[in-house]
Amino acid sequence: MPKTSARLLSLLSLLQARRDWPGALLAERLEVSPRTVRRDVDRLRELGYPIMTTKGPDGGYRLDAGSRLPPLLFDDEQAVALVLALQTAATTGAGIEEAAARALATVRQVLPARLRHRVDAFRVTAVERPGAQPSSQIDPQVLVALGAAVHAREVLRFGYASADEPRRVEPHHLVTWGRRWYLVAWDLDRKDWRIFRADRVTPRVPTGPRFEPRALPGGEVSAFVASRFQGTDLSGAWPCRGEVILHVPAAEVSSYARDGVVEELGPDRCRLVLGAWSWAGVAAAVSAFDADFEVVGPAELREAFALLGRRCGNAAG
Template identity: 60%
Template sequence: MSGPSSRMLALLSLLQVHREWSGDELAGRLTVSPRTLRRDVDRLRELGYRIDSVRGPAGGYRLAAGSDLPPLLFDDDQAVAIAVALAVAPASGADIAEAAVRALATVRQVMPQRLRHRVDVVDAVVRAPGSRVDPDVLVAVSEAVHLRERLRFGHGADEAPRHVEPHAVVARDGRWYLLAWDLDRDDWRTYRLDRITPRMRTRARFEPRPVPGGDPGAFVAARFKGSDRDDVWPCTGTAVLAVAARDVAPYLPPEAEVEDLGPGRCRVRLGSWSWEGLAGRFAGFAVDFTVEGPDALRVAVAAVAVRLGSAAGR
């Protein structure tokens, strides 16, 4: 640490993140002696921070539960992280762009000059998604998840109210989704928050169900791939394309695999929600290709060829 002030700021940051630390852990993180750590803790107490001592073999410290803290302080990395998060907030899909701009101006104003420079050089062009979530809806749904309270809402143009047990709010590709157990359909469902209109609170509590796989984010991602549990495409196959790898690589999804086979040829491994859907993805490259496997993909390519021929009137 460069000095006592910077060291105390780092100490306060650690205490705010982790409610209880052993003395040895804190001293090690700050690269100081236990004696210096005790002096820094005493200085923070003199400034009004309520820090309790924890008894034990190594001793320790924690912020007093329920205490009112003096104005929050941030170390350099935290301040920059907050500013960058506010700068890219419009891309989150929540309708908070104006509020984020005002908050960023407020945070920037109280930053020292060295931090303002670090923030100002991050000049990202942010494209907000077409659909945005009302912050009030985001808060209301998130509160129902937190309180484990059943939720009633309208969804899109469907007038019939949905009655669900909300389990998680998931952000994905600039959109927000609610993962919930639908009580009327007796199954897991995902709902876009920008299409949700909350109704009056039910105040009816529920016991959470185990989300398949244990990870709500992975479960929602799996649903978008047509899988019931794992975040993988249920149908995966390989084909050799009559095109250079460098020419097809920009159009491949991140999970695809491409192998250069020499001039004008490459091997591509792709996934999809169905075998015929996968056949269509390979056909969409608009180049000749040969299926390497599996047999289910060969059958699907033949079926899609017949369907396309019929659509063309042949």
């Protein structure tokens, strides 16, 4: 490849890597003079790349958004990551399987032979976990509308499948949980934080006025969403937590205790402290170990076992 052409590709790769590049820094990275950088930028503009000139003491260049997608440059790791992401796009529930397949075919066609052999070795098959909820397909345009409202910090109005009246919210985060998309937002009418299933949302236009973002309880969206779905508080503590003595070795319990605490008391006994969203849930989790046990406490757990025993007796009788 001629030296000038190779330098143009290197310059284009640098411009794609960050938003603004001082001219002097580009010249240093390319090991050429600032004048050569200016000439190379003009050549890229002639090829259709919208490169803007920035003013100021550190004036330089910026690859601006154009009316069409220019050819993109990826290093080997980026190309492999892109192929893997496109192959697993069907697991997102975003309804982009066909578009992802077309994009994958396009990317594969332009890959060099050494990378094409590597990515062809990947064959990803999504296997559903038994008992997992099926992912709900969502219109990608709905995700785009929700994401735009979150980014712009604009009040969002939308119809919701389980509500008669439209909702008015301040959208804060767009998240995924269990192969479904959710919108975390402050409900303006109910004066509280809410989590909405995105596949049940029908955005309405135009959006409302801009708002100042509120502080999310706990500060982190991941902890907030996990606590809401698990029924715990933001510290991660379950609302119901009980203690039992299991007549089974600790090694056999620890592998299935989830976030429970297991303490060895002897070769065939162990202490288990376990939490759940209800006392019945704690009782059911302990019963699943299929072993004799003693309840240490609290009283609510004893009552849950009594209720579970009566139900099991009625079912057997």
